[in-house]
Amino acid sequence: MTGISRAHAGRASWIVFAALACGGRAPNPDKPGVGPNAVRIIPSARAIVLETAGPPIVDTSVTFTTGEPRTIVLRHGPPENIVFAQIDFPPTTFGDSGRQVKVDVAPRPGIYGLDIRISLPLTGPASLTFKYGRYFLAPARARTVYGNDVQFERMLAIGQILPDSQFALLPSTRPASDNLRASITAGGTYLAAAAQ
Numbered sequence: 001m002t003g004i005s006r007a008h009a010g011r012a013s014w015i016v017f018a019a020l021a022c023g024g025r026a027p028n029p030d031k032p033g034v035g036p037n038a039v040r041i042i043p044s045a046r047a048i049v050l051e052t053a054g055p056p057i058v059d060t061s062v063t064f065t066t067g068e069p070r071t072i073v074l075r076h077g078p079p080e081n082i083v084f085a086q087i088d089f090p091p092t093t094f095g096d097s098g099r100q101v102k103v104d105v106a107p108r109p110g111i112y113g114l115d116i117r118i119s120l121p122l123t124g125p126a127s128l129t130f131k132y133g134r135y136f137l138a139p140a141r142a143r144t145v146y147g148n149d150v151q152f153e154r155m156l157a158i159g160q161i162l163p164d165s166q167f168a169l170l171p172s173t174r175p176a177s178d179n180l181r182a183s184i185t186a187g188g189t190y191l192a193a194a195a196q
Contacts, residue, residue: 037171038171039168039169039170039171040157040168040169040195041162041166041167041168041169042166042167042169042195043165043166043167044161044165044166044167045165046167046195046196047159047167047169047191047193047194047195047196048139048141048142048145048152048193048194048195048196049111049112049113049139049191049192049193050111050112050130050132050136050137050138050139050156050191050192050193050194051110051111051112051137051138051139052076052084052110052111052112052132052135052136052137053135053137054076054077054080054082054084054134054135055076055077055078055080056076056077056107056109057074057075057076057077057084057085057107058077058107059104059105059106059107060072060074060104060105061102061103061104061105062102062103062105063100063101063102063103064089064100064101064103065097065098065099065100065101066093066094066095066096066097066098066099066100066101066120067091067094067096067097067098068091068097069088069089069090069091070088070089071086071087071088071089072086072087072089072103072105073085073086074086074105074107074114076134076135080134082131082133082134082135083131084107084112084130084131084135085107085112085114085128085129085130085131086128086129086131087103087105087116087126087127087128087129087184088126088127088129089103089126090124090125090126092123092124093122093123093124093125093126094120094121094122094123094124095123095124099120100119101118101119101120102118102119103116103117103118103119104116104117105117108189108191111191111192112130112132112191112192113189113190113191113192114128114189114190114191115188115189116128116184116187116188116189116190117187118186118187121186122184122185122186124185125183125184125185126183126184126185127181127182127183127184128158128181128182128183128184128190129175129179129180129181130158130179130180130181130192131178131179132178132179132180132192133177133178133179136149136153136178138152138153141196142194145196146194152194155194155195156172156180156192156193156194157169157170157171157172157180157182157192157193157194158170158172158180158181158182158190158191158192158193159190159191159192159193160184160188160189160190160191161188161189161190161191167191167193169193169195170182170183170184171183180192
């Protein structure tokens with residue numbers, strides 16, 4: 001899988017497994033275990049990652065005080081400086097307030113992917129949004145599997161790399177055209193991808 005390194009897999013988020021066990025909207029009876037609120041675990045080799053043709057995005061590190069909302073915005077480089085991704089931390093993300101938290105974000109070259117490290121555990125969800133309107137680049141494999149870019153784009157979700165060569169496709173929404181959002185509950189490696 002393009003851009004995935006086993007060394008960066010890190011630990012699995014407890015929420016992935018909790019989400020598998022928790023209720024929610026009923027799954028599609030034609031596809032057991034699949035529904036709008038279901039986490040779908042697939043082998044990493046079956047994930048087709050969305051590529052980017054845009055200028056590189058630089059790593060960033062942000063330290064802030066818990067208890068207040070915080071947004072981290074990552075942009076493609078000059079000349080356009082178009083937004084690549086956004087991470088939103090609501091006031092309740094870390095439970096209490098007044099502590100310092102450090103968030104390190106490293107974009108993965110050539111793909112819509114981020115390595116996120118957070119110095120404190122999350123007690124509530126944050127959200128990650130990839131914005132791909134300008135630099136969407138479907139890999140050749142996606143066109144082979146889905147037939148065209150539109151079908152590939154419709155199947156995209158934000159996923160998290162798990163240990164043992166597994167990939168968790170998270171419940172994802174589209175808050176705007178060419179935007180893909182999912183809740184995250186821990187640091188880790190997150191990619192915009194579709195299942196083969």
